Amino acid sequence: MLNRLRDLRDPVHFSFDGVPMQAERGDTLAVALLAAGVNHVRRTGISGAARGPYCLMGVCFECLVTVDGVQNRQACLIEVDDEMDVLSQQGAPSLPMPVDDGEGSKQ
Amino acid sequence: MTVIGGGLVGSAIAWGLARFGVQPLVLDGADLDLRASRANFALVWVQGKGLHAPHYAMWSRKSAEAWPILADALSDDTGLDVGLLQQGAFTFALSDEELDNARADMETIAKETAGGAPAFEVLDGAQTRQRLPHVGTDVVGAIYCAADGHVNALRLFHALHMAMTKRGAAYRPRHAVRTIQPVADGFVLKGDDFSILSHRIVLAAGLDNERLAPMVGLACPLKRSKGQILVTEKCKPFLSCLTATIRQADEGGIMIGDSEETDTSAIAASSEISAVLASRAIRVFPALADLNVVRSWTGFRVKTADGVPIYERSERYPGAFIAACHSGVTLAANHALVVAPQIAASRLDATLSAFSAGRFNVEQTS
Amino acid sequence: MSHRHVSTADSLLAFYDLLIIGAGPAGMAAAIEATRAGARVVILDENPRPGGQIYREITRNVPAHRPYLGPDYWKGKALAEAFTGTNADYVPGATVWSMESQGEGVEKGNCVVGISLGGVARMIEASAVILATGAIERPMPIPGWTLPGVLTAGAAQIALKSAGVVPQGPIVLAGCGPLLYLLATQLLDAGVSNMTLLDTSDPNRRLAALRHLPGFLVSPYLLKGLTLLLKAKRSIHIVSGIRSLAIVGKEDVEGVRFTTARGHETVSANSVLLHQGVIPAINLASAAGCALKWNEVQRTFQPASDEVGCTSARGIYVAGDGAGIGGALAAEVSGRIAAITALSNIGTVAQHAVVGKLKRLRHERRRYLRGRAFLDVLYAPQQEFLTPSDPQTIVCRCEEITAGQVRDAIALGPPGPNQLKTFIRCGMGPCQGRLCATTVTEIMAGERGTNPSEIGTYRLRSPVKPVRLAELARLPHRPSALMAVTGRDPVDHHTTNKETHHD
Numbered sequence: 001m002l003n004r005l006r007d008l009r010d011p012v013h014f015s016f017d018g019v020p021m022q023a024e025r026g027d028t029l030a031v032a033l034l035a036a037g038v039n040h041v042r043r044t045g046i047s048g049a050a051r052g053p054y055c056l057m058g059v060c061f062e063c064l065v066t067v068d069g070v071q072n073r074q075a076c077l078i079e080v081d082d083e084m085d086v087l088s089q090q091g092a093p094s095l096p097m098p099v100d101d102g103e104g105s106k107q
Numbered sequence: 108m109t110v111i112g113g114g115l116v117g118s119a120i121a122w123g124l125a126r127f128g129v130q131p132l133v134l135d136g137a138d139l140d141l142r143a144s145r146a147n148f149a150l151v152w153v154q155g156k157g158l159h160a161p162h163y164a165m166w167s168r169k170s171a172e173a174w175p176i177l178a179d180a181l182s183d184d185t186g187l188d189v190g191l192l193q194q195g196a197f198t199f200a201l202s203d204e205e206l207d208n209a210r211a212d213m214e215t216i217a218k219e220t221a222g223g224a225p226a227f228e229v230l231d232g233a234q235t236r237q238r239l240p241h242v243g244t245d246v247v248g249a250i251y252c253a254a255d256g257h258v259n260a261l262r263l264f265h266a267l268h269m270a271m272t273k274r275g276a277a278y279r280p281r282h283a284v285r286t287i288q289p290v291a292d293g294f295v296l297k298g299d300d301f302s303i304l305s306h307r308i309v310l311a312a313g314l315d316n317e318r319l320a321p322m323v324g325l326a327c328p329l330k331r332s333k334g335q336i337l338v339t340e341k342c343k344p345f346l347s348c349l350t351a352t353i354r355q356a357d358e359g360g361i362m363i364g365d366s367e368e369t370d371t372s373a374i375a376a377s378s379e380i381s382a383v384l385a386s387r388a389i390r391v392f393p394a395l396a397d398l399n400v401v402r403s404w405t406g407f408r409v410k411t412a413d414g415v416p417i418y419e420r421s422e423r424y425p426g427a428f429i430a431a432c433h434s435g436v437t438l439a440a441n442h443a444l445v446v447a448p449q450i451a452a453s454r455l456d457a458t459l460s461a462f463s464a465g466r467f468n469v470e471q472t473s
Numbered sequence: 474m475s476h477r478h479v480s481t482a483d484s485l486l487a488f489y490d491l492l493i494i495g496a497g498p499a500g501m502a503a504a505i506e507a508t509r510a511g512a513r514v515v516i517l518d519e520n521p522r523p524g525g526q527i528y529r530e531i532t533r534n535v536p537a538h539r540p541y542l543g544p545d546y547w548k549g550k551a552l553a554e555a556f557t558g559t560n561a562d563y564v565p566g567a568t569v570w571s572m573e574s575q576g577e578g579v580e581k582g583n584c585v586v587g588i589s590l591g592g593v594a595r596m597i598e599a600s601a602v603i604l605a606t607g608a609i610e611r612p613m614p615i616p617g618w619t620l621p622g623v624l625t626a627g628a629a630q631i632a633l634k635s636a637g638v639v640p641q642g643p644i645v646l647a648g649c650g651p652l653l654y655l656l657a658t659q660l661l662d663a664g665v666s667n668m669t670l671l672d673t674s675d676p677n678r679r680l681a682a683l684r685h686l687p688g689f690l691v692s693p694y695l696l697k698g699l700t701l702l703l704k705a706k707r708s709i710h711i712v713s714g715i716r717s718l719a720i721v722g723k724e725d726v727e728g729v730r731f732t733t734a735r736g737h738e739t740v741s742a743n744s745v746l747l748h749q750g751v752i753p754a755i756n757l758a759s760a761a762g763c764a765l766k767w768n769e770v771q772r773t774f775q776p777a778s779d780e781v782g783c784t785s786a787r788g789i790y791v792a793g794d795g796a797g798i799g800g801a802l803a804a805e806v807s808g809r810i811a812a813i814t815a816l817s818n819i820g821t822v823a824q825h826a827v828v829g830k831l832k833r834l835r836h837e838r839r840r841y842l843r844g845r846a847f848l849d850v851l852y853a854p855q856q857e858f859l860t861p862s863d864p865q866t867i868v869c870r871c872e873e874i875t876a877g878q879v880r881d882a883i884a885l886g887p888p889g890p891n892q893l894k895t896f897i898r899c900g901m902g903p904c905q906g907r908l909c910a911t912t913v914t915e916i917m918a919g920e921r922g923t924n925p926s927e928i929g930t931y932r933l934r935s936p937v938k939p940v941r942l943a944e945l946a947r948l949p950h951r952p953s954a955l956m957a958v959t960g961r962d963p964v965d966h967h968t969t970n971k972e973t974h975h976d
Contacts, residue, residue, distance in 0.1 A: 135888060136888065137888050137889070138887070138888040138889025138890065138891045138892055138929055139889070139891060139929070139932055140888075142892075144895075145891070145892070145895045204961070205959070261895045261896065261898070264895060264896065265882070265885075265895075265896040265897065268885050268887075268896070269885060272885055272886075278885070278886050279886075280886055280887060280888035280889075280892075281888050337942075337945075339942060340903060340939060358898070363942075365958065366954075366957045366958045367957055367958075367960065368957045375573060375762060375934070375935075376571075376934045376935055377573075377954065378571050378573070378585070378587050378596060378935065378945075378948065379948070379949075379950075379951045379953070379954040380954045380957055380958065381935075381945050381948075382945055382946060382947075382948035382949065382950055382954065383950050383954045383955055383957070383958040383959075384945075384958060385942045385943075385945035385946035385948075386945075386946035386947075386950065387958065387959075388942065388946075389942060389943060389946050395942055396941070396942055396943035396946070397941060397942070397943060398941070398942050399903070399939035399940065399941055399942070400936055400939060400940055400941070400942055400945060401902070401903050401905070401936070401939050402901070402905070402934060402936070403934050403935060403936065404934050405934070
């Protein structure tokens with residue numbers, strides 16, 4: 001978690017998992033989330049462990065979130081914006097479609 | 108006994124030998140040598156194999172049928188589940204021409220094997236989408252064959268190495284064999300800083316078989332064949348069906364493959380090939396469009412001049428055997444369960460004689 | 474004059490004389506030098522604004538609002554202003570995912586670079602490419618380092634520079650190296666208290682470092698280093714002689730357990746900041762086929778390059794920390810050197826006209842590098858933090874592969890890290906080995922009792938950063954590629970006898 005040293009001057013309003021949040025214009029999304037008190041942004045697809053931003057410079061891929069419907073975006077490389085709809089990721093993402101029931105393969 | 112090559116073919120044979128009481132020495136190359144075993148598409152595949160080579164079609168079928176035995180035996184030896192799934196597979200066509208060609212090949216193979224090759228169905232676009240609602244409208248049809256399947260090929264590679272070591276095979280990496288010299292009681296294998304005398308040897312050195320085979324009275328004519336594969340980030344199970352060019356690994360990543368370049372020796376992946384692979388994958392499954400590609404890789408198939416494997420015992424130096432093929436995954440069961448015991452007994456069965464490299468000489472003189 | 478801010482892929486030119494990757498000190502300096510010489514230059518950067526990590530947000534920050542950043546940071550202001558004044562095409566927010574160059578040597582090359590910008594991929598050609606990709610922090614695999622609330626020290630510094638935010642206390646800084654102390658004093662100046670610094674540097678190193686002391690005594694690092702140390706020691710709880718570390722917590726950081734000669738202790742923490750030096754970011758160079766070499770003093774692989782930035786790949790140059798760690802001032806000079814070299818090799822400037830200038834710049838760079846060796850040796854990471862002994866410690870964060878699994882796979886005798894990777898998926902996740910490659914090499918070297926130079930590292934392939942399938946699909950479909958995939962000539966529909974199965 002990060003604390004701001006100055007009050008917001010030019011606030012941006014976005015949401016994380018439906019919760020309204022504020023950040024300073026120009027912040028990266030990863031910094032905006034940490035400064036808004038969000039440490040966990042996803043759970044891994046393998047063990048389900050909680051993860052949060054780690055390197056803040058595009059290297060570690062820990063800060064992957066879904067932004068405006070696009071999954072697996074590096075939060076540390078994009079700037080937060082008004083009305084950005086940010087979602088945490090639980091395990092590996094699903095494709096936007098139902099899982100095929102495999103009827104074809106059981107012929 | 109020394110097995111030259113520690114890839115899927117070499118390690119399957121070495122493990123097979125060890126199971127039959129012959130604990131081989133396995134000599135392998137360096138970390139960055141060309142290795143088809145690390146670059147394959149992980150299919151246990153029979154569909155379309157063996158055009159004008161019915162013995163190869165039947166050989167592939169036999170191995171696919173024996174694969175569950177292999178998977179169980181590996182699991183017993185290592186505790187690793189190689190993720191074998193044999194629930195049938197589709198080959199999609201994006202044009203009538205592609206479908207016609209695929210159908211013609213399948214019909215020819217059926218005729219040439221007198222119906223021995225696994226049965227298949229030809230589906231039109233509507234029938235394909237009826238079975239697989241998520242297939243894109245660019246798909247004009249498909250071939251379906253119930254005998255096809257896939258495994259986790261990297262875990263297979265890991266398991267074979269664990270299993271052969273456990274059964275007493277001795278593995279020596281960074282021991283590339285430069286020369287093989289036949290001597291009275293065997294062969295002297297020489298590398299940069301070693302010299303090993305072995306009574307019997309198995310050449311399973313992939314692309315390097317072409318260079319090594321003539322040293323022991325064998326031949327292994329290969330042709331250049333580079334393949335490239337894209338793999339996406341992991342996603343939740345999406346592809347319950349298997350296809351020839353798109354598959355979801357059990358870890359979740361989707362692999363997209365099947366290119367062949369015959370005019371390059373560069374190992375680098377080509378973005379031009381990636382573009383075509385990506386485009387065709389999206390035309391087949393439009394839902395893939397937004398996935399990230401996290402890696403690509405290339406590999407050189409160990410492809411003989413006619414695409415059919417070579418298995419042979421040297422006539423001039425009977426202690427030398429060779430195994431060369433580009434289907435190290437599909438044929439792993441045969442290599443471990445059929446070929447290895449025969450090598451252990453120092454005789455290759457008559458059914459393997461059709462795979463002798465002698466066939467190339469015949470073609471050259473006719 | 475001002476640089477052209479490019480924000481869409483289609484507004485890029487198809488061809489540039491010089492393409493620069495990274496807008497840190499090396500990249501900015503290279504762009505300044507090359508545009509002055511009249512070259513058509515494009516500079517691509519992942520971040521929203523120029524400066525790299527060292528001068529992060531330098532174009533927007535002012536000393537009055539961020540007084541705690543210190544004079545070294547503000548040195549970037551003039552450089553960034555000069556860069557903004559060039560006529561280069563500046564492309565922020567860009568992902569470079571592939572690079573292909575043809576042949577070897579330094580003559581005019583034909584480099585093709587894959588870019589993703591605003592959700593659109595594009596291939597751009599250039600006669601020469603300068604990789605100014607900077608450094609990444611050396612991974613510090615300790616138990617619990619994947620817990621939320623653990624950041625790299627570099628990350629905390631980026632947050633401080635870019636947004637004026639600081640980690641929530643209590644804070645534990647753990648590791649070694651000058652950056653850790655610099656960060657501690659910056660946080661102090663920003664008003665942060667309640668910090669503990671667990672110094673993992675190896676006390677035995679002091680003797681080895683003495684050999685390099687003469688260089689250090691005349692270096693710019695000396696005074697700076699002493700000032701930092703004194704300041705930190707006055708106000709921060711510093712524990713030296715750390716032998717082992719573990720971050721504890723269930724879903725978040727709760728504390729840090731450490732061992733010294735006095736035994737075990739635990740300190741509570743809300744934030745943990747890890748650091749044990751920086752290493753060159755080599756993924757792009759490696760994927761482009763540039764030969765790598767092992768740097769024993771800095772314990773890292775780096776692109777093999779000569780004094781003027783030429784790599785083993787034709788038309789590809791390296792500059793700055795991405796070529797070998799030297800710091801911001803040396804990076805700036807090496808960026809200028811690489812630009813001059815590239816332009817003289819492609820014929821934009823006459824070779825004889827730049828001999829004197831290159832000589833002067835190389836002399837200047839030597840001055841900035843003085844004292845570096847002393848620090849490199851003094852702050853070389855302790856073995857325990859390079860090769861974690863606890864088998865449960867995660868090595869590959871993406872695939873969650875532990876040190877124990879890595880050692881078990883090594884016991885099977887794979888010829889190197891690439892085979893190991895295929896056996897256990899270590900390094901196969903989205904970060905593509907950036908956070909585990911050095912650890913795997915070090916563990917393998919340790920297990921085999923050999924030097925990392927004998928072990929090697931992962932071979933990388935494009936895309937070096939993830940790129941959407943749809944973006945790849947929209948790239949041009951060349952006849953040769955269509956032929957390779959479909960087995961048919963797309964022009965005359967001639968059918969070949971293609972039979973390929975990848976199994």
